[in-house]
Amino acid sequence: MLGRVNIVDIDESRKIGHLGYRVGQVHTGKGVAKRALKLLMELVTDLDIKQIEAKTTTNNIASQKVLENNGFEYIESSDEEFEMDGQKLNFVYYLWTNKRFRLLN
Numbered sequence: 001m002l003g004r005v006n007i008v009d010i011d012e013s014r015k016i017g018h019l020g021y022r023v024g025q026v027h028t029g030k031g032v033a034k035r036a037l038k039l040l041m042e043l044v045t046d047l048d049i050k051q052i053e054a055k056t057t058t059n060n061i062a063s064q065k066v067l068e069n070n071g072f073e074y075i076e077s078s079d080e081e082f083e084m085d086g087q088k089l090n091f092v093y094y095l096w097t098n099k100r101f102r103l104l105n
Contacts, residue, residue: 002027005036007044007052015050015101021066028062037070041096050101054094057084064092072096 003023010017023033044052054072056063068074072094081088 002032003036005033005040007040007049010049015048017049017052019052019054019067019096033063033066034069037066041070045098045100050098052096054096055091056094057089058092059087059089060092064094067094070096 001024003021005019005021007017008020019037021033021037023036052072054067056067058077064074073096075093075095078091078093081090083089
């Protein structure tokens with residue numbers, strides 16, 4: 001398996017979902033995440049989802065680029081630090097808004 005990309009925890013009333021994706025380590029740096037997310041976002045545009053939230057960590061520049069290259073906008077970085085693999089990190093939050101809903105507002 002190369003990896004996975006999905007939208008989870010969809011709030012039907014607010015029409016907001018949360019993005020999750022992961023690529024197997026032997027496949028990183030080959031554009032797999034970028035292409036998989038692009039395919040997913042093409043499908044999501046036709047669904048009844050207004051926005052998708054995503055987050056990554058401050059040290060995951062590749063993931064930040066994948067999100068930005070697929071239309072996600074940077075929202076903020078968390079002030080709260082946490083430790084992962086011996087590193088102190090913060091979360092970086094992103095948001096994607098469906099163009100169909102932008103036109104209606």
